[in-house]
Amino acid sequence: MKKSLLFILLVCCTFLFTTCIDIENPNKLLDEQVAAIDQHIQLNYPNDIVFYDGSGIRFVVRQFGSMPPAKTGQNLQVDIIGKVFKSTVPFQDELLTTKLENVSVQGLRFVLTNNMVGSKVIAFIPSEYAFGAEGTSNVPSNSIIEYDLTLVQAQLTTAQNNQLATDTVAIKNFIDANSIANVVRHPSGLYYKVTKTGTGEFPTVFSTINFTYTGKFMNSGTVFDDGRLDALLFNLVDGFKIGLPKLRAGGKITLYVPSYLGYGSTASGAVPANSVLIFDVELNTVKN
Numbered sequence: 001m002k003k004s005l006l007f008i009l010l011v012c013c014t015f016l017f018t019t020c021i022d023i024e025n026p027n028k029l030l031d032e033q034v035a036a037i038d039q040h041i042q043l044n045y046p047n048d049i050v051f052y053d054g055s056g057i058r059f060v061v062r063q064f065g066s067m068p069p070a071k072t073g074q075n076l077q078v079d080i081i082g083k084v085f086k087s088t089v090p091f092q093d094e095l096l097t098t099k100l101e102n103v104s105v106q107g108l109r110f111v112l113t114n115n116m117v118g119s120k121v122i123a124f125i126p127s128e129y130a131f132g133a134e135g136t137s138n139v140p141s142n143s144i145i146e147y148d149l150t151l152v153q154a155q156l157t158t159a160q161n162n163q164l165a166t167d168t169v170a171i172k173n174f175i176d177a178n179s180i181a182n183v184v185r186h187p188s189g190l191y192y193k194v195t196k197t198g199t200g201e202f203p204t205v206f207s208t209i210n211f212t213y214t215g216k217f218m219n220s221g222t223v224f225d226d227g228r229l230d231a232l233l234f235n236l237v238d239g240f241k242i243g244l245p246k247l248r249a250g251g252k253i254t255l256y257v258p259s260y261l262g263y264g265s266t267a268s269g270a271v272p273a274n275s276v277l278i279f280d281v282e283l284n285t286v287k288n
Contacts, residue, residue: 030056033126033144036085041124049288051114051206056126057107064204064245065118067188068238068261070100070154076112077152085124085144091136095152105130108147114234116205116241117154123147160260164189167258167276174218175256183256191256192243196282200249203286205234205241210284218256218276225270228284237262239279249286255279 034056041050041058049061070076075097082092103109107129115121123146127133130145139145156164171191175183183193203209208230215225233244239257247253259265259274267273 027128029142030126030128033128037124037126037144040086045122049204049206053110055107055110055129057110057123057129059111059115059121059123061115061119061121061204061206063118063120065116065120065151066186066242066245067117067154068242069114069116070112070151072099072101073157074100074160075153075155076100077154078112079150079152081148083146083148084139085146087146091138100154105145107145111147111149112151115149115151117151120150121147123149156260159265163265163274164258164260167260167274170218170276171256171258186242188238188242188261189258190239190242190261192246193254194247194251195254196250196252198248198251198283200251200283201286201288202248203233203245203283204288205245206288207233208287209233209244211244212282212284214280216278216280217271218278239277240281244281244283247281247283249283252280252282255281 037056037058038052041060045060051059051061076099078096080092080094080096081090083090100109100112103112105125107125108123110129111121111123111125125145125147127142127144131139131143133141135141135143168189174180175191180193183191185191209232210228210230212228213226214223216223233241236244237257239255239261242261243253243255255278257277257279259276262275262277263271263273265273271277
């Protein structure tokens with residue numbers, strides 16, 4: 001079993017921020033700001049799903065999107081309101097259109113990377129990952145920043161669009177040739193078929209799940225990976241992020257995954273670039 005094949009790298013604090021935090025000599029200001037953020041969240045969002053990152057960045061999920069997260073090179077549209085923590089006057093209120101890599105605020109880029117498009121979130125970013133000690137003309141030095149965000153759209157690149165069109169034809173031909181009924185097409189380009197509904201709860205993309213899976217190449221039927229895993233759903237390929245929230249615990253689903261929702265244009269282990277994949281998945285348990 002090639003356990004690592006199912007995982008893609010989550011761009012998280014482990015990689016973005018470990019050089020910024022000295023564990024043995026913690027930053028007093030950062031600790032104070034994180035404590036203030038956590039207290040605010042506990043008082044104001046006691047029943048919401050909250051993502052707690054080791055860097056101190058937090059975001060409250062008010063609505064889960066169903067489209068894949070934005071990637072480098074894509075044009076991203078975000079309805080954004082930015083305020084200094086606990087202020088009522090925004091310093092930013094706009095429909096922001098930009099490429100993900102051009103977002104200059106480190107913590108904001110992290111939040112945008114780690115949410116599904118279509119999501120509505122309230123993000124709290126310590127000053128170290130926002131505007132720092134320098135601040136801006138509208139943001140005082142060492143300010144915690146609060147962003148109210150709706151991730152509106154992430155446009156595929158021309159290359160991604162072209163490959164998706166090719167993959168879509170291949171998936172449709174496969175489904176027709178094998179007379180597979182009751183297959184649903186998701187707006188992302190994922191095709192899926194729920195083969196057992198299950199009776200447990202639905203996962204969110206931030207649920208830890210236990211699942212059994214088999215991954216095959218669509219063009220040959222060759223199995224390239226299988227096994228049983230525990231994982232944070234967001235750490236898996238985009239086809240899983242989109243498909244598994246459709247499934248209750250105890251259910252089974254078949255995913256027909258175009259390459260950009262799998263491993264994309266880069267080879268990964270035994271998976272060649274631009275591979276269309278089929279995953280048979282049984283969702284055993286969900287821990288929200």
